[in-house]
Amino acid sequence: MQQSEAIVLAMFGTTVESALQDLLAIQATVKEAYPKTPVTITFTSNQIRRIWHQRAADPHYLAQHPGIPEEILHIQGILATIANLQDQGYVRQVVQPTHIVPAEEFHDLASYVRGLGSIQTMKPRWRPFQTIGLGRPLLGAYSLKHAYADDIRIAAQTLASDAELARSRDAALVYMGHGNHYFPSGGLYLEFAARMRELYPDVLTLIGTVESFPTLDEVMESLHQHQVRRVLLKPFLIVAGDHAVNDLVGDEEDSWQSTLRREGFEVMAEVRGLGPQVASIFVAHVAEAAAEAGVELR
Amino acid sequence: MQQSEAIVLAMFGTTVESALQDLLAIQATVKEAYPKTPVTITFTSNQIRRIWHQRAADPHYLAQHPGIPEEILHIQGILATIANLQDQGYVRQVVQPTHIVPAEEFHDLASYVRGLGSIQTMKPRWRPFQTIGLGRPLLGAYSLKHAYADDIRIAAQTLASDAELARSRDAALVYMGHGNHYFPSGGLYLEFAARMRELYPDVLTLIGTVESFPTLDEVMESLHQHQVRRVLLKPFLIVAGDHAVNDLVGDEEDSWQSTLRREGFEVMAEVRGLGPQVASIFVAHVAEAAAEAGVELR
Amino acid sequence: MQQSEAIVLAMFGTTVESALQDLLAIQATVKEAYPKTPVTITFTSNQIRRIWHQRAADPHYLAQHPGIPEEILHIQGILATIANLQDQGYVRQVVQPTHIVPAEEFHDLASYVRGLGSIQTMKPRWRPFQTIGLGRPLLGAYSLKHAYADDIRIAAQTLASDAELARSRDAALVYMGHGNHYFPSGGLYLEFAARMRELYPDVLTLIGTVESFPTLDEVMESLHQHQVRRVLLKPFLIVAGDHAVNDLVGDEEDSWQSTLRREGFEVMAEVRGLGPQVASIFVAHVAEAAAEAGVELR
Amino acid sequence: MQQSEAIVLAMFGTTVESALQDLLAIQATVKEAYPKTPVTITFTSNQIRRIWHQRAADPHYLAQHPGIPEEILHIQGILATIANLQDQGYVRQVVQPTHIVPAEEFHDLASYVRGLGSIQTMKPRWRPFQTIGLGRPLLGAYSLKHAYADDIRIAAQTLASDAELARSRDAALVYMGHGNHYFPSGGLYLEFAARMRELYPDVLTLIGTVESFPTLDEVMESLHQHQVRRVLLKPFLIVAGDHAVNDLVGDEEDSWQSTLRREGFEVMAEVRGLGPQVASIFVAHVAEAAAEAGVELR
Numbered sequence A, B, C, D: 001m002q003q004s005e006a007i008v009l010a011m012f013g014t015t016v017e018s019a020l021q022d023l024l025a026i027q028a029t030v031k032e033a034y035p036k037t038p039v040t041i042t043f044t045s046n047q048i049r050r051i052w053h054q055r056a057a058d059p060h061y062l063a064q065h066p067g068i069p070e071e072i073l074h075i076q077g078i079l080a081t082i083a084n085l086q087d088q089g090y091v092r093q094v095v096q097p098t099h100i101v102p103a104e105e106f107h108d109l110a111s112y113v114r115g116l117g118s119i120q121t122m123k124p125r126w127r128p129f130q131t132i133g134l135g136r137p138l139l140g141a142y143s144l145k146h147a148y149a150d151d152i153r154i155a156a157q158t159l160a161s162d163a164e165l166a167r168s169r170d171a172a173l174v175y176m177g178h179g180n181h182y183f184p185s186g187g188l189y190l191e192f193a194a195r196m197r198e199l200y201p202d203v204l205t206l207i208g209t210v211e212s213f214p215t216l217d218e219v220m221e222s223l224h225q226h227q228v229r230r231v232l233l234k235p236f237l238i239v240a241g242d243h244a245v246n247d248l249v250g251d252e253e254d255s256w257q258s259t260l261r262r263e264g265f266e267v268m269a270e271v272r273g274l275g276p277q278v279a280s281i282f283v284a285h286v287a288e289a290a291a292e293a294g295v296e297l298r
Helices: A017-033 A046-056 A059-064 A078-087 A104-117 A148-158 A160-168 A185-199 A216-225 A242-248 A256-262 A275-292 B017-033 B046-056 B059-064 B078-087 B104-117 B148-158 B160-168 B185-199 B216-225 B242-248 B256-262 B275-292 C017-033 C046-056 C059-064 C078-087 C104-117 C148-158 C160-168 C185-199 C216-225 C242-248 C256-262 C275-292 D017-033 D046-056 D059-064 D078-087 D104-117 D148-158 D160-168 D185-199 D216-225 D242-248 D256-262 D275-292
Strands: A005-011 A039-043 A092-097 A131-134 A172-177 A205-209 A230-235 A266-269 B005-011 B039-043 B092-097 B131-134 B172-177 B205-209 B230-235 B266-269 C005-011 C039-043 C092-097 C131-134 C172-177 C205-209 C230-235 C266-269 D005-011 D039-043 D092-097 D131-134 D172-177 D205-209 D230-235 D266-269
Touching: A005 A017, A005 A078, A005 A275, A017 A039, A017 A275, A039 A046, A039 A078, A046 A059, A078 A092, A078 A104, A078 C078, A092 A104, A092 A275, A104 A131, A104 C104, A131 A275, A148 A185, A148 A275, A160 A172, A160 A185, A160 A230, A172 A185, A172 A216, A172 A242, A172 A256, A185 A205, A185 B185, A205 A216, A216 A256, A230 A242, A230 A256, A242 A256, A256 A266, B005 B017, B005 B078, B005 B275, B017 B039, B017 B275, B039 B046, B039 B078, B046 B059, B078 B092, B078 B104, B078 D078, B092 B104, B092 B275, B104 B131, B104 D104, B131 B275, B148 B185, B148 B275, B160 B172, B160 B185, B160 B230, B172 B185, B172 B216, B172 B242, B172 B256, B185 B205, B205 B216, B216 B256, B230 B242, B230 B256, B242 B256, B256 B266, C005 C017, C005 C078, C005 C275, C017 C039, C017 C275, C039 C046, C039 C078, C046 C059, C078 C092, C078 C104, C092 C104, C092 C275, C104 C131, C131 C275, C148 C185, C148 C275, C160 C172, C160 C185, C160 C230, C172 C185, C172 C216, C172 C242, C172 C256, C185 C205, C185 D185, C205 C216, C216 C256, C230 C242, C230 C256, C242 C256, C256 C266, D005 D017, D005 D078, D005 D275, D017 D039, D017 D275, D039 D046, D039 D078, D046 D059, D078 D092, D078 D104, D092 D104, D092 D275, D104 D131, D131 D275, D148 D185, D148 D275, D160 D172, D160 D185, D160 D230, D172 D185, D172 D216, D172 D242, D172 D256, D185 D205, D205 D216, D216 D256, D230 D242, D230 D256, D242 D256, D256 D266
Parallel strands: A005 A039, A005 A092, A092 A131, A172 A205, A172 A230, A230 A266, B005 B039, B005 B092, B092 B131, B172 B205, B172 B230, B230 B266, C005 C039, C005 C092, C092 C131, C172 C205, C172 C230, C230 C266, D005 D039, D005 D092, D092 D131, D172 D205, D172 D230, D230 D266
Antiparallel strands: none
């Protein structure tokens, strides 16, 4: 049994085939950085895994979608993904979430890693893991080792092309984040937007959320205050899935696009997930988690 | 040995005698709500405890400050405070921090409570604690049981008199929060300010931080944008200690007051800690933590 | 995804095909008791799993041993066995060791179960396990819930046929236990032997260990004291593997059989593992662990 | 605040003044070994602490027992003892039980130490303990670091004078241990007795327990088998408290002394606790726990 390293990419998952490409792009980037290390995807959503398993058993679906990797069709949850790697001798693992903020899903994932890492054996050589590290989300985690403020700055630098695109169209850049009522991701978003405005002062960058603070209303108030007329919408989400397609640019009258148009703004949209753009940041987070865990990735 | 309840108020502490009154006011309010339960203060700052212990041994100091309670002069840290209560039979405890946001100090406190609560005995009746609960900070904690957004709303409702005071002076209300680079308290502050503006729309409420995001510069940009001329400064801190006296309204040229005046604003200040105003919120958080822990406080 | 129950039998494992039957007999007995519940075997020995995986890839071996179950050929370790069941929706699991005493291996297994059981999620419904229980070894565990002394008594009652066999041959019954220097299994063995003598007073039952206290010398001293001439040897081990075949009845001059013969005793041996005899006790321990964990097995 | 070391001696406690001397003797021996380190006693029995507190408030009692140390009159439980030392700056502690075997009380104590040691702070310098180590009982703990078999051998070597005393009186040496049904201390006792017989072959050393296996009946059977006529009884207990005074040599007809006499044995007794004899072993266990925890005691 080899004693070696593996990387697990923990993703919420998606059932939208086009959005899946954003996730596979992250995997490809991490694989390129660590060509000798297995980089395995897990989907944390039970429901999304179930749908893929149904598709895997459906010859009709398979015939129509020839390109779906086996790994996705037979995708497993966190525990089985990590455990099967461990059973094959990968006793040094780094688990990297592709979450944007450290909210519910990240806390749950951290509990898995902590629980597995807590397994002690009387003789150290029988421990299931020599080490199991956890990378932080795009905008950082709550830890004194890495200032979240630095992670936000790096994200803003990495998304230069978004600002460039908005400027070329003479538009304000309005991101749609997810948001929630239990973890103050809204604050991270606002600080991210502030950093964008600082780095790209000729573009007004704002951000609202689907579910929480700040709201689209608060975004619109700002747009009015700055006397903006043209808006470029973009999801601040890893994949351009349901939220992007429906809540952001859907035809329903309560989509952001519809609402903004009703308010008199000229609206354009760039319906792409952040995944491919920020994959290199996740590579950096993998590298830092590995270094902290004393793992040398190859 | 009685089998009963105690409340521990975990405070960073202060050495400023006037600021101490803000902390004692919180204790008094909690005692009033639970007159049959001991309400014990602990200061988490080692340095502040040390200074009080030196004063306790200094007859000169004691003669000049006759009103300092014995409890403060002999103040203990978290562990000893909780443990001595336990040794006296208080096996059901609620620990209530007087922190504003769930940052480093709250996480450390939670680790104490978790560590103490993890002590198991083979026979349940010998467990040191029947229960030990933890209340959440003023603006909430990261948990699915209580939406932080609700805590923020309640804080904004509670601070109506601040908005009233600003309005009566025809001024914008600018709070100074503490801030840090590791926990996104800035976002909680911004959401709090948004709720204030919503509740009290005729007063422009803004908030900046001493150490992090949002900065005074970002506050000033907003003041200019709203064409504000008069500003009422107030610390968004439990006690009006060092930060309030020096960083906010100090004579140095880099205090907020000096900076704003240089920028042409007319500046007033209300140099009081939030403690007495928000004590009732801490009472509510004690009550909720007790209820969750199955403790009936009297 | 079904939300259902599974039983995991945690065994050290064996590579001896005949000894494997003792383990499969335990599995069969548990399956018979719970016909609607999957009863999955895991081998905790890395080396033994590796050997089975090599055999699984060796057509020659497979041709010569047609009866080995697929489950054994592709046997997995504790973590992967539990995790793959979890991934299939078995969120209520009972892990039952087939250890005789609670020594190193049991403590390690308990750490796995504790680590996996410690995984919390913010929303209870996403927890990987609704419950994961751990059964106790043959002679009990250190817990106040079940007196180890009762487990020992039950084991002695269950092994009546061993005493009967010794009596029919007019011999003392001498068991060989494993023993170790770190966990006082010797005391459990001695108490077991005392219970055997109490239940079956016309047979002198003694027990020694391969590795620790009590030794064969101490057994022989007792045999001499009781003026015994004939001895029936039997392994006090789940399977009749290496220790039974070599250390107990091997031709080498330091096997127990050789040593006893040299000392003038007439020696017979019953070279069978305890597995099939005590399988019903493991069923009872599964049932008790399930009841404590609130799991209803079918 | 000094950053220094303390030793806590965790004892069940006693209310018998003469027996208290056995405990104070242990403390004195440890103090002598580490003269610059505070060596603080805690009594784990709630009831015993309560009785001492009542005595401390009883002028009559105090007048009649002038020699009781203040430390005993105001004795605290484990948590408060450790926490008050921590509050005074003793952030490196070694907790040494004076238990004979690792049974219920030791497991509970270990849970306290583990719980306190689990308290983490975000900044390592604010951790309440730099280290908190736990020494093992007289006859060892279940760990791979120290073979319990070695601890038993050392105890047998240390108690040479007991064998000498029995030999000088031409008697068998019969110890009374405590025993319990949940932790196999009986096996440790039997192994201890076997080591005594090995080291001092001209004295028959046996051991029985008050509550469990092996019983006095089993001891008597052995005495008869060895055709012993004279017996020296001695408690295998740290203090000669209630069990020694009543169960061992009491006048009631079911005391060991009465029973043995009725059976025709000539009985002598040495009613002294083991405390002073084995204090040096506890010093050694303190030293080993300190070394493992990286603490240098002075």
